[in-house]
Amino acid sequence: MSDSENILLPPWEGPAILLVDLDAFFASVEQLDHPAWRGKPVIVGGDADARGVVSTCSYEARAFGVRSAMASALARQLCPEAIWTRGHFHRYREVSAAIMAILRDETPHVQQVSIDEAFMDVSPTAVNTEHPVAIARRIQDRVAALGVTCSIGVGVSKSVAKIASDRDKPRGLTVVYPGTEQAFLAPLPVRTMSGVGAAAEKVLKAHGIRTLGDMAAADAALLKRVFGKNGAMMRERALGADRSPVVVDDEVKSVSNEVTFAEDLTDRESIEAALATIAAKVGRRLRRKGLTGRTIAIKVRYDDRSVHSVQRQLATPTDDDLAFTPVLYAMIDDLWEPGMKIRLLGVAVTHFETEENSQESLFDASLFDESKAEEAAPLIEDDTKRRRLIENLDALRDRFGDDTVRFGFELRNQGNTTGSSSKNVEDYK
Template identity: 70%
Template sequence: MSDATDNLLLPWEGPAILLVDLDAFFASVEQLDHPGWRGKPVIVGGDADAHGVVSTCSYEARAFGVRSAMAASLARELCPGAIWTHGHFSRYREMSNAIMGILRDETPHVQQVSIDEAFMDVTPTKVNHEHPVSVARRIQARVAALGVTCSVGVGTTKSVAKVASDMDKPRGLTVVYPGSEATFLAPLPVRTMSGVGAAAEHALVSHGVRTLGDLARADEGLLRRVFGKNADMMRARAAGGDVSPVEADDTVKSISNEVTFARDLTEREEVASALSTIAAKVGRRLRRKQLAGRTLGIRVRYADRTTRSAQMRLPRQTDDELFFTPYALRLVEDLWQPGMRIRLLGVSMTGFEEEGVVQEALFDVDEAAPLDDGVRSPLIASEEKRRGLLAATDALKDKFGESAVRFGCELRNERNTTGSSSKNPADYK
């Protein structure tokens, strides 16, 4: 590993991947827009008294031990003098788009992985001989000119660049030169590597695999038990040999939305209402991106913080929440019974790549009649009428905002959210 501040850069041969990570992005934008907040602890997240979580926080808050995804109540205890905000996500999206534009000015090979993070392939070519570190420095300067900062990892693979980007924050630039990957990675804890979660870390450490060097040399049987079909990939990553490409297209793999509730849901009516509201947001996002999916997923987090999920294949691809919400309600019944306390609900849609013939309306039956699979038909049986209603509500929201028109079910839990939000990349593109 070389210090990127050296004036003399070593020659670079082979692939060159950058990982650009915006430093404490949401909080940095808030400090940019509120000069009086600069130099002070700022926390962007949900309400401490309502099961909220920290979306992100400034480095001043991190000095008190506050971290992303931490319970807001704990963050308040650690840093009682922090400035709190629920966030301004349209502003974050605007700033993210401007920064991604800078990256695409440098190369068309950009893979945005979240609102504040992107890979870039800047491999020198016969036409462009510029050193990757020079590109990284210029990007940092251009981003800083917008009023926020970024840290950059430079390596020969995506996994090495990702690890490098986390080594020196904020405003860090860490370079792993070709041939030094294994030496750089070997002493680092296994949890450093993307794809190693808490359960995998525990399993590995219990067998004496504590570092990435240990992981690169670990018994194949152990890796199969821990990582399953991804065992070979994880070994390659640990050794610095991962060769996954920077995928320059913006293919969306999933559309999802989830909500954490200030007060746990326990009754069927409030669960159904919340699920319908979340499904409506997923449907709108599908239509805005002109996508239709066929695999519907549900995620439930209970009061004890355990999480379960379920998914099913729909009869056809759809972007119509009035069509797929009854299936979502059926799925949630597999995970929950009245009286169980729900803290979070999520809905996701995948399966966009499938091709199929668009069928006529499937639910031209009596409104209250159950389907053969136990799913109740939509309240509006006619697909033509459903599409007309959704087109009208979409048009009103486009013109007057997301709150301009809502179905009655969306009002029930309107005040029962924490103000927290995730960094789902699909929400910001």
């Protein structure tokens, strides 16, 4: 950006927050790596014949009505000519890491919230006098040089920057200058604001509150009924007045893995086999990160799409899935009984030994019940033999791949997954 262009920018005083959102990220990386796919509809997601969902799709596919989280079967109906891929997540992590390095080169104040999204604090100071918009434009150019694009929202707060980043895509730059927050936010639907879900939207609309301007002027008692203790905070967000900081936090809060099944699990043997397979992946991730956790959790989504979770504390922190898998077997009694159908299973480990304070799991804490399962014996009771087996398995998988060695129970649900994936940030640190 030239000096003359910089001079023409209106002055910026006070906080300046950027939200950098990578455009159709997974699909963009696929088009980058497959030049023949550029300009064509590309869908990254699970099998349309196995209840998969769309992880993301290119803008060419979006023109047909395809959207993230849509059922793959519906996406195929809307865009039958699309190019499909289950994705190459090691490649997405690689490109994401390169982009996050660019952001941290611009400022140390970066908060990555997912593989394709990060907040940045670029507030002007006596030392940093560069205009926030100039920084945003340079970031877009540097990211584009890698072969993908990003859209950026610029505002005085994280909530304003987040909403602004969604206003113009792809490669959009939406700037909300200090003092214009209320004019920008007021006409927008309440659902635009993070934290306003479908249930809250329904109650607000029933009271005539349809826009963020309406919400900013709403009765405090009503907002408290709708949002609980966060009522005042949501009003501040609607006014563009919240000042939640950009938190630089490289600590992993939890390590988890979850699987959606093409056919519902209906018997205990299949459920235990799935738990063991998922737990093995979590244990391997823990060992790679050098972490041991004291809390384990199970998340279940049933065939009616309702979700429930349980967690329990272990006697000592561990990264040993062969030790905590039998505990998961016992915990499942709090979530399942014969006749129930399970669509998704997840396992998480948190409360790491190195943490001074308790950290929340990736699973929604409001769904947790404390499990009352009794202590269960490890799959192999001899600690030395068990540890030696784990080390040998890890070494083989490091060298030849995760599927090199598999237990018999892992074969029970082989092929019974949708191939869909999430974008949890902890998997990319």
